[in-house]
Structures are given as structure tokens and as C-alpha cells.
Amino acid sequence: MIPVMIPLLGEEEAQAAADAVRSGWVAQGPRVRSFEQDFAATVGATHGVATSSCTTALHLALVLLGIEPGDEVVVPSFSFIATANAVRYVGATPVFADVDLATGNVTVETVDAVRTPRTRAVIAVHQGGVPFDTAALRKAAAGWGVELVEDAACAAGSSAYGQPAGAGAKVAAWSFHPRKLLTTGEGGMLTLDDPERAARLRRLREHGMNVSAADRHASSQPVLEAYLETAYNYRMTDIQAAIGLVQLGRLAGLVAQRRELAARYHELLAGVGGLVPVRDPAYGQTNYQSFWVLLDGFPAARDEVLSELAAQGVSARRGIMAAHLEPAYADVSPAPLPVTERLTRDSLILPLHHKLTTDDQEHIVAVLRRLSR
Numbered sequence: 027m028i029p030v031m032i033p034l035l036g037e038e039e040a041q042a043a044a045d046a047v048r049s050g051w052v053a054q055g056p057r058v059r060s061f062e063q064d065f066a067a068t069v070g071a072t073h074g075v076a077t078s079s080c081t082t083a084l085h086l087a088l089v090l091l092g093i094e095p096g097d098e099v100v101v102p103s104f105s106f107i108a109t110a111n112a113v114r115y116v117g118a119t120p121v122f123a124d125v126d127l128a129t130g131n132v133t134v135e136t137v138d139a140v141r142t143p144r145t146r147a148v149i150a151v152h153q154g155g156v157p158f159d160t161a162a163l164r165k166a167a168a169g170w171g172v173e174l175v176e177d178a179a180c181a182a183g184s185s186a187y188g189q190p191a192g193a194g195a196k197v198a199a200w201s202f203h204p205r206k207l208l209t210t211g212e213g214g215m216l217t218l219d220d221p222e223r224a225a226r227l228r229r230l231r232e233h234g235m236n237v238s239a240a241d242r243h244a245s246s247q248p249v250l251e252a253y254l255e256t257a258y259n260y261r262m263t264d265i266q267a268a269i270g271l272v273q274l275g276r277l278a279g280l281v282a283q284r285r286e287l288a289a290r291y292h293e294l295l296a297g298v299g300g301l302v303p304v305r306d307p308a309y310g311q312t313n314y315q316s317f318w319v320l321l322d323g324f325p326a327a328r329d330e331v332l333s334e335l336a337a338q339g340v341s342a343r344r345g346i347m348a349a350h351l352e353p354a355y356a357d358v359s360p361a362p363l364p365v366t367e368r369l370t371r372d373s374l375i376l377p378l379h380h381k382l383t384t385d386d387q388e389h390i391v392a393v394l395r396r397l398s399r
């Protein structure tokens with residue numbers, strides 16, 4: 027089987043994790059601090075606050091912004107379900123906005139269409155690595171007086187307007203799950219430029235303590251901590267951060283390789299009718315975390331295509347989900363989401379990973395070409 031994704035994990039990651047274990051310090055400590063600094067610098071932010079996942083990072087971002095019951099938060103339904111769930115964690119109401127067909131992302135228009143006086147925030151997603159229009163949405167959000175949280179779970183190594191996706195964000199949330207480009211097993215990060223907000227986020231992820239456990243242990247004098255507010259244990263471990271530091275060094279090469287593989291897919295798929303592969307938007311570049319193709323006049327249905335690919339040894343996946351179609355959101359009746367429903371019904375994700383060969387890609391496209399006739 028050709029897998030849809032393989033994390034790039036080498037001997038260096040194994041060694042770094044072993045070194046963290048041998049150091050005797052395995053909880054959040056100096057390696058987490060280094061990883062925060064290096065990751066933030068890589069994505070063009072001043073501060074990084076590591077978390078246990080992107081899901082917990084999104085939760086903390088909404089706590090930080092004071093989002094509470096009675097507030098509405100506009101989110102794409104067309105996203106991994108964690109984006110919408112985070113809104114419910116703070117007791118607020120997710121309101122689903124439709125997305126653009128080409129990028130899979132919310133736009134100023136789709137957000138504006140569902141905005142109400144109760145809208146306190148928007149979570150915009152760089153879906154599958156494709157950046158949303160950061161300039162347009164940040165400007166619109168500021169004009170509306172609503173907070174903009176950037177779900178950059180998939181976007182390490184993507185860029186918009188010549189800057190890393192997430193650079194200049196009021197707050198961006200990242201994921202290090204193995205389905206993303208850069209992995210720590212599980213893990214997440216918040217990046218931002220405001221030092222006071224960063225300090226609050228550090229407290230929120232560590233029980234509301236005014237001094238971190240790591241700093242307390244590093245001090246030669248006894249330090250008495252205070253618990254300033256009811257908060258969470260959303261910490262990353264130093265074992266994870268040790269792996270993340272190695273992974274960070276691989277990111278640029280990994281993105282370059284994925285973009286080459288995507289370019290090869292584009293060439294091969296140009297000769298197959300009825301398929302529209304994802305591409306860079308005019309204002310930026312995707313890291314191709316997900317290489318999706320939309321069936322547009324293709325003679326076979328999506329699930330038929332997936333079955334035939336599986337029969338030919340190719341593990342493709344259905345396209346990105348739509349949260350509003352899941353039982354967990356059956357009680358929500360959103361405004362019509364025609365583009366979301368079309369994308370989730372008619373798209374599939376093709377294998378893209380560092381071990382994918384030209385032969386693999388030719389085989390995958392040959393299966394699609396046969397089905398297209």
C-alpha cells in the first residue's frame with residue numbers, strides 16, 4: 027500500500043528523545059523553552075507558548091480573548107472538528123461560515139455573511155496548508171471589532187504575502203500531530219507578538235501558576251508559587267520538544283520536497299479531465315500538507331475513486347470533513363454551506379510524503395486516468 031502520509035522521523039529524533047530522558051528532566055523544561063523560541067522565530071513571531079496539542083492551544087486562545095457563553099465565534103465547518111469544538115469548550119456558540127472553492131478557506135465575504143452583533147471572534151484556518159488571505163481577513167476583523175484567531179495547525183512552512191503563515195497574527199495555533207509536517211507525537215504551540223498575552227498563555231497552560239515549575243526547580247532559593255486563576259495542564263514535555271527541535275531543522279527541506287512532488291502531480295494530472303488539484307493562491311504558497319483534488323465533472327463518484335485506488339494499492343483519503351454534517355453538531359442549523367458540502371463530498375486527498383517516488387505518482391495518476399474515461 028502507498029500510504030497517504032508518513033512522518034519523517036530519523037535517528038536524530040530518537041537520539042534527542044533519549045538525551046532528554048537521560049538528562050533526568052522530562053516534563054516541560056529547557057527543551058520546551060528552546061523549541062518555543064526556535065519555532066516562533068521560524069514562523070516570524072516574537073513569542074511561542076508550547077501546548078499539549080493544537081486543540082488545547084485553540085482552547086487557550088479563546089480563554090485568553092475572554093470568549094464566553096453567549097458569544098458567537100465564526101468558524102469554517104470545512105475543517106478538522108477541533109476548530110469548532112474549541113468554541114464549545116468556552117461555552118460559546120460556533121457559527122459556521124462557508125469557504126472559497128479554490129482554497130478551502132473562509133473569506134471576508136463568507137465570514138461577513140454569517141456575522142451578527144454577538145460575533146466576538148473568528149477562527150480562520152489555513153486549511154491543509156493553503157494560507158487564507160491574511161491581509162484581507164486581518165483588516166476586516168479589525169474593522170468589525172472582532173478577534174481573529176488563526177488555526178495554523180497544518181501551516182508550518184506555508185506563506186502569505188511573502189511572510190510565514192501566522193506571522194503578524196494576533197494569535198496563531200499550530201499542531202505537531204504526525205498528520206502534519208512537523209511532529210512531536212502530539213503537541214501544539216501558540217505564537218504571538220504581545221509579551222503580556224504570552225505571559226498569560228504560559229500561566230493558562232500551567233495551572234495558573236505565576237512561576238513555572240521549571241523556573242522554580244532551577245532557582246537556588248525556595249520559590250513560593252501562587253495560583254492566579256483557574257487554569258489547565260496543557261503542557262508539552264521536554265521529550266516532545268527535543269524531537270520538535272530536530273524536526274524544525276528538517277522543515278524547509280521537507281516543504282521544498284513536498285512542493286516538488288506537488289508540481290509533479292500537477293504535470294501528471296494536467297492530462298486527466300474532471301479533476302482540479304489544489305494549488306497556491308495568488309497571495310501565497312502552501313506547504314501541501316494535504317494534496318487534495320476536487321472531482322469536477324469526473325465520471326466516477328468520490329467513494330468509487332477511493333475504492334479503486336485502495337484496490338490498486340493506494341491509500342487515499344476522503345477530503346477534509348465538514349463539522350456541521352457530524353452527529354456532534356446535529357443540533358446546529360447553519361446557513362447554507364454549498365461550497366463546504368461540495369468540497370467535502372467531491373474531494374479526496376492523494377498520498378504525499380517524503381518516500382513517495384515518481385513511479386508511485388505515475389501509478390496513482392494512471393488509476394485516476396483509467397477511471398476518467
Ligand SMILES: *Cc1c(COP(=O)(O)O)cnc(C)c1O
Pocket residue numbers: 079080081082105106108109151153177179180200201202203213214
Ligand atoms: C489537526 C488539526 C487540528 C488539531 O490538532 P491537534 O494537534 O491534533 O489537536 C486543529 N485544526 C486543524 C485545522 C487541524 O488540521
